[in-house]
Amino acid sequence: MSKLSIWQRSKRILFRLFLIAALFIFFLGVYLDSMVRDEFKQQAWSIPAKVFARPLSFALGQKLKLSDLKQELALLGYRKKIKAISQGEYEQYGNSLVINTRRFKFWDGVQPEQTLEITINNGVVTELKDFATQKSVSFLRLDPLSLGSIQAGNTEDRQLVTLKQLPENFITALLVMEDRDFYEHWGLSFKGIARALWSNISQGEVRQGGSTLTQQLMKNHFLSNERTLWRKLREAIMAVLTEFHYSKDVILEAYVNEVYLGQNENTGIYGFARASEFYFDKPLEKLHLGQVALLVGMVKGPSYYNPRRSQENAMQRRNLVLLQMREQGLITDDDYQDAISRKLMVVAKPKARKGMMPAFMGFIKRELRHEYSLSELHSQGLRLFTSLDPLVQRRAEASLSKRLKTIDSQLGNKDAKLQGAVIVSDIQSGDILAMVGDRQPDFSGFNRAIDAYRQTGSVIKPFVYLAAFQEHEKFNMLTPVMDEPFSLKGSDGSLWEPKNYKEETHGEIELKEGLINSYNLATARLAMSVGVEKVADTIMQAGFDRALPAYPSIALGAKEMSPLEILRLYQVLANEGRSIRSAGLIAVQDHQGQLLQRYPRKIETRFDAESVFLVKYLLTEVVNRGTAKLIGSTFSNAQYAGKTGTTNDLRDSWYAGFGGDKLAVVWVGRDDNQPTQLTGATGALRVWRDLFIQLNEPSINMNLPDGLVWGYKPGGFFSQFTSCKSKGLLPFYAEELPKGLKVCD
Numbered sequence: 001m002s003k004l005s006i007w008q009r010s011k012r013i014l015f016r017l018f019l020i021a022a023l024f025i026f027f028l029g030v031y032l033d034s035m036v037r038d039e040f041k042q043q044a045w046s047i048p049a050k051v052f053a054r055p056l057s058f059a060l061g062q063k064l065k066l067s068d069l070k071q072e073l074a075l076l077g078y079r080k081k082i083k084a085i086s087q088g089e090y091e092q093y094g095n096s097l098v099i100n101t102r103r104f105k106f107w108d109g110v111q112p113e114q115t116l117e118i119t120i121n122n123g124v125v126t127e128l129k130d131f132a133t134q135k136s137v138s139f140l141r142l143d144p145l146s147l148g149s150i151q152a153g154n155t156e157d158r159q160l161v162t163l164k165q166l167p168e169n170f171i172t173a174l175l176v177m178e179d180r181d182f183y184e185h186w187g188l189s190f191k192g193i194a195r196a197l198w199s200n201i202s203q204g205e206v207r208q209g210g211s212t213l214t215q216q217l218m219k220n221h222f223l224s225n226e227r228t229l230w231r232k233l234r235e236a237i238m239a240v241l242t243e244f245h246y247s248k249d250v251i252l253e254a255y256v257n258e259v260y261l262g263q264n265e266n267t268g269i270y271g272f273a274r275a276s277e278f279y280f281d282k283p284l285e286k287l288h289l290g291q292v293a294l295l296v297g298m299v300k301g302p303s304y305y306n307p308r309r310s311q312e313n314a315m316q317r318r319n320l321v322l323l324q325m326r327e328q329g330l331i332t333d334d335d336y337q338d339a340i341s342r343k344l345m346v347v348a349k350p351k352a353r354k355g356m357m358p359a360f361m362g363f364i365k366r367e368l369r370h371e372y373s374l375s376e377l378h379s380q381g382l383r384l385f386t387s388l389d390p391l392v393q394r395r396a397e398a399s400l401s402k403r404l405k406t407i408d409s410q411l412g413n414k415d416a417k418l419q420g421a422v423i424v425s426d427i428q429s430g431d432i433l434a435m436v437g438d439r440q441p442d443f444s445g446f447n448r449a450i451d452a453y454r455q456t457g458s459v460i461k462p463f464v465y466l467a468a469f470q471e472h473e474k475f476n477m478l479t480p481v482m483d484e485p486f487s488l489k490g491s492d493g494s495l496w497e498p499k500n501y502k503e504e505t506h507g508e509i510e511l512k513e514g515l516i517n518s519y520n521l522a523t524a525r526l527a528m529s530v531g532v533e534k535v536a537d538t539i540m541q542a543g544f545d546r547a548l549p550a551y552p553s554i555a556l557g558a559k560e561m562s563p564l565e566i567l568r569l570y571q572v573l574a575n576e577g578r579s580i581r582s583a584g585l586i587a588v589q590d591h592q593g594q595l596l597q598r599y600p601r602k603i604e605t606r607f608d609a610e611s612v613f614l615v616k617y618l619l620t621e622v623v624n625r626g627t628a629k630l631i632g633s634t635f636s637n638a639q640y641a642g643k644t645g646t647t648n649d650l651r652d653s654w655y656a657g658f659g660g661d662k663l664a665v666v667w668v669g670r671d672d673n674q675p676t677q678l679t680g681a682t683g684a685l686r687v688w689r690d691l692f693i694q695l696n697e698p699s700i701n702m703n704l705p706d707g708l709v710w711g712y713k714p715g716g717f718f719s720q721f722t723s724c725k726s727k728g729l730l731p732f733y734a735e736e737l738p739k740g741l742k743v744c745d
Contacts, residue, residue, distance in 0.1 A: 047158055047381030047591055048149035049372075051364060053388045054431070054586070055106070057141040058118070060128050065696060066095060066120045068391055073099070075145050075390055077281065077350045087113045088281040088347070095120050098131050103283065104143040107385055107587030107595050116140055123696070145390045147357055150365060150377045155266050160381060160591050161273035163253050167285050169330055170272075171252065173296045176324050179213040183248055213255050261295065262302045264350070269302075279307065281347045289331065290339040293321040294346075307346045314344060358444035359421075359437030360388055360584065366450070367585050371597070381591025386584045387431030389424075392662075392695065396422045396434040397441035399690040404439045404668065407686070411677055418676060420668040420687065421448035421563045423582075427663050430571060430580030430601050446671075450564045454669060456557035458518045458627075458680065459566060459645030459654040460539070462573060462615050464527045464555045465515050467538040469611035471530065472733045477614070478713075479511040481529075483522040488552055498524045498556055501646065501679075512730070515618045516626040518644065520556050527555035541606050543568040543579050557645060566656055567665045573615055574641075574658040576705075577607035609705040610733060616641055617731050620700070623657070627681055631657065634689055639699040642688070644680025651675055653683030659697035664688055709734045710744040 056072045058064050073090060081089045084100045091098040096119040103113040116137060119127035128137050149157065163171070175182050260268060261275035269278050272295055276284045280291055287295075297317035298305045307314035319340050326336040364386060368377065376382065404418045416439075424434040437447035446452075468475040483506040487497040500506075500520050506513075514522035527535050536550040544565060548554065564582070572579050585599040619641035623632045627644045642657025653668040653676060666684040669676055676683065704710065710729040724744035732741065 047160065047379060048156070049377045049380070049382040049384055050149050051147040051361060051384045051386060052144040053147055053386060053390045053393075054433075055104075055141045055144040057139065058125050058128070059139045060125055060136075062125045063123055063696075063698075064120055064125050065123050066097075069097065069118070069120065071391060072142065072145075073097075076142060077347075079281075079347065084115070086282070087286075096127070099142075101140075102143045102281075105589075105593040106141070107589060107598065111141060111143075144385065147386070147388065147390075148361065150361065150384075155268060156270050157264065157267045157274055158257060158270035159273040159277070160257050161253075161271065161284060163249060163256070165285055166256070166272075167287050167292055169289065169325065170284070170292050170296070172328075172330050173292060173321060173325055174256075174299075175213075176328050176330065177296055177321055178216070178299060182213055182252070185212055214251055216255065216259070259299055260302060261298055262306060278350070279346050281350075288339070288342070288345065289335060290318060290322070290342045291345060293325070293339065294318040294344060297321045307344045308349055311344060314346075318344070357388070357393060357435070358442065359447045359449050360386075360393070360432070360435040362437075362447050363432070363435055363450055364584055367583060368588075372588075382596070383589040383591070383593065385586040385588070387426070387429075387433060387586055388435075388584060389433040392424055393434040393436075395694045396424055396436050396664075396691055399687050399694070400436050400666070401439050401441065403687045403690050407668075407678070407683065417670050417672070417674075418668060419448060419671055420666065420684070421452060422664065422666050422687065422691065423449050423563050423567045424662055424664040424691070425567055425571060425582045427571070427574045427658060427661060428580075430575075430582045431586075432582055432584040433662065435584075448563070448667065450562055452667065452669075453560040453562050454652045454667065454673075455647040456559065456561050456566060457645035457647040457652060457654060458520075458523075458557060459643050459656050460557045460559070460561075460569075461515055461518065461523050461555070462619060462643055463539050463542060463569065464523055464530070464535050465511070465618065466542075466573075466607065466611060466615045467530045467535045468511070468526055469614045470538070470607070472611065473736055475511060475526075475530070476732055476736075476738055477510065477512045477730045478738055480508050481511050481514055481522045481526055483507060483509050483514065483519045483525075485521060486525070496553060498553075512618055512621070515615075515643075516621045518622075518627045524552060524555050528552060539569065542572045543581065543606075557647060563665045563667045566654070566667075567663065570656045570658065570663055570665065572606055573612055573619070574663045574700075576609045577605055577612040579604045579606045608707070610707040613705050613708060614731055616700070617702070619643055619657075620702070628655070628657070628685055630681060630685060631689060631692075634693070638697065639702065640692070640697070641700055642685075644685055646679040646681075649675045650677055650679065653678040653685075654680050655684035655688045657685075657688055657692075658700065659692070660700050662692075662695060662697055664691060666691075704731060707734055708732065709737070711737060711741040712744065713738075713741050 077088060078099070079089050081091060084091045084098055087100050087102045089100045096117060098115065098117050100115045101113060104111050115131040117127065117129050117131045118125060118140065128140060129135060130137055257271040257273070259272065260270055261272070262269040262278065264278065269275050273284050275295055276282055276287060280287065294307060294314060297320065300317070304310070305314050305317045322331070322336055322339050325331045326333065364384060365377065372382065400420045400422050404420055408416050408418055418439070420439055422434065422436040423432065425432050435449050437449040438445065483500070485497070485499070485505060487495055489495055498520050501518070505521060506519060509519070509522055511526065513519070514526060532552050532555070533550045535555055536548050539554070540548055544561070548559060551558065568582050571582055580601050580603050583599065583601065587598050588596045590596055620639055622628045623640050623642055625632070628642050631640055631642060638659065640657055640659045642655060645654030646652070651669060651673055654666070656665045658664070666687045668678060668683040668687065708731045710724070711732045712724070712729055729744055732738065737743065
């Protein structure tokens with residue numbers, strides 16, 4: 001074969017290889033171009049929805065413990081100082097605190113940064129004023145605690161910012177250090193590569209990189225940190241394509257929001273806005289020159305220059321940025337000297353809330369599922385404001401966890417199979433204040449608070465009595481009821497034979513004693529006298545929204561319900577017959593803080609206040625001398641109402657109770673539905689008691705509704721009631737008093 005033919009053949013091969021490479025580059029470019037445009041079109045700098053707790057607000061005359069306020073400040077990351085000069089700091093002088101609050105955009109408006117003085121005496125706010133002017137302030141609201149984000153596998157924490165929001169010299173400082181030719185190149189800067197190479201050789205160490213900001217953005221958002229030619233090729237092509245499609249300001253703004261700047265536990269800190277809050281507890285526009293220089297310097301190596309981990313490295317890097325800014329004429333010598341003379345001014349690392357209250361977070365996702373897709377929750381930067389009270393939540397978690405551990409020890413349980421759930425709500429508003437779905441509150445799995453459907457036992461009995469009291473011409477406190485055995489044969493041939501706890505019977509009793517002492521036989525007979533359909537209708541009217549067949553056994557808790565469903569039923573009893581569907585959402589904003597939706601609570605009157613009051617009175621007697629008397633003896637200076645619940649073979653332990661402000665439902669049991677050896681009083685009630693010992697809950701309101709009077713029967717059958725000064729007066733409907741009763745004014 002001649003040399004000419006070999007050369008011609010080689011040219012053909014080379015041409016084919018070139019053609020293949022060109023086609024490969026072309027189709028790769030088309031693919032990468034589509035990827036870049038889709039991301040920018042969707043503004044896909046992933047920002048998961050951020051969930052906030054209720055903000056702590058207080059006014060003059062409001063009940064508030066100083067210890068609770070300080071605990072809230074600690075949760076929010078406020079720092080106690082001798083002199084509080086920056087937002088997120090406070091001073092203390094005896095019972096007075098001077099708080100430098102943070103600026104925050106709520107769903108109903110912006111609350112500016114302000115310095116306020118609050119004085120608390122004997123658990124009451126006695127003074128609230130502007131610290132500078134000493135003028136009285138009627139209302140104060142702290143920024144809310146962030147409960148975490150609704151993530152989709154990624155663990156990125158960022159806050160979007162526009163170029164207009166950046167402080168003076170920020171962009172120029174960034175470009176001096178990272179890409180001086182940014183406004184001149186088309187994605188690749190050969191001048192920058194040469195400059196970086198010369199600088200690194202002359203300094204004897206790597207001081208500058210050759211990648212443009214556009215290349216860094218492509219690497220950070222689309223690619224990995226692998227050091228390969230294949231990655232660099234894709235990075236270069238994507239950078240050029242991005243510069244072709246988008247303006248410099250669009251690219252720069254994307255970079256500012258995408259750059260990685262540190263780690264908070266397992267969550268990455270992305271973007272300068274979030275990094276500013278993470279390291280300095282300040283918005284970007286409030287940063288000092290030295291703080292700007294530190295953030296810009298950290299771009300090169302967030303871990304190596306982490307100011308909390310290595311102050312020396314961070315200081316050197318900050319000073320280098322300041323030096324470059326001075327040499328480029330961006331700052332004066334005086335500015336430079338002032339900035340390098342300052343400390344780093346980094347605040348203590350904020351505590352990360354592990355687990356992020358998974359039960360409540362799951363509940364919030366369910367409340368949103370009909371209005372926002374998971375994709376929107378995972379990436380659109382929504383801001384979700386909720387009613388959760390972080391102090392009540394922490395106490396509910398501790399009460400359940402510690403009490404179940406104690407019970408396991410007392411029962412000799414070595415496998416810790418006892419489980420539980422706690423839900424707390426505000427009586428007036430229906431707001432969910434706390435939700436615990438596992439004895440390990442950080443466990444992100446089965447949420448027993450909303451998903452554990454268990455037989456309710458006696459905790460459902462108050463609604464049998466509520467059904468009876470609505471027919472007050474037939475039933476009152478003293479109506480005779482038989483507490484004797486009976487049996488019913490079902491249509492399928494099955495036999496229902498209810499029994500009392502310990503299988504005791506009590507003959508003819510007064511109606512009130514049936515609920516106070518939780519007698520199954522008396523309650524079942526009452527249900528049949530009222531009508532089982534009427535009992536089922538009453539439970540549905542109270543707020544139960546699933547099918548409820550009218551079987552006699554529903555009167556004793558045979559129907560399976562969740563703790564959340566029980567809470568919603570008791571909300572009606574605690575709120576004078578008014579139904580407010582317990583919920584957790586208050587408002588939703590977009591990532592810019594614009595209000596998208598409010599969630600007002602709808603109030604409906606379901607029952608007359610008089611019949612509800614009669615049931616509430618009996619529930620106070622349950623606490624005073626009935627199955628929940630441990631609550632009465634524990635809180636001797638307060639009046640609460642509640643009801644225990646125990647199911648067959650001691651499988652489920654329930655307690656639902658309320659004071660003047662809060663309602664709480666507790667369930668204790670086993671996931672395998674095996675016996676627990678616990679009644680309502682020895683299990684769930686103990687958790688409830690542990691919680692309310694910490695809550696400083698006021699007594700319930702026992703003022704009579706218009707249609708009721710206090711009455712007593714002197715002598716004989718009712719001899720313990722001899723006058724209006726006697727304890728144990730009973731409420732009755734005024735127009736149909738039982739014979740022989742006297743009325744107390």
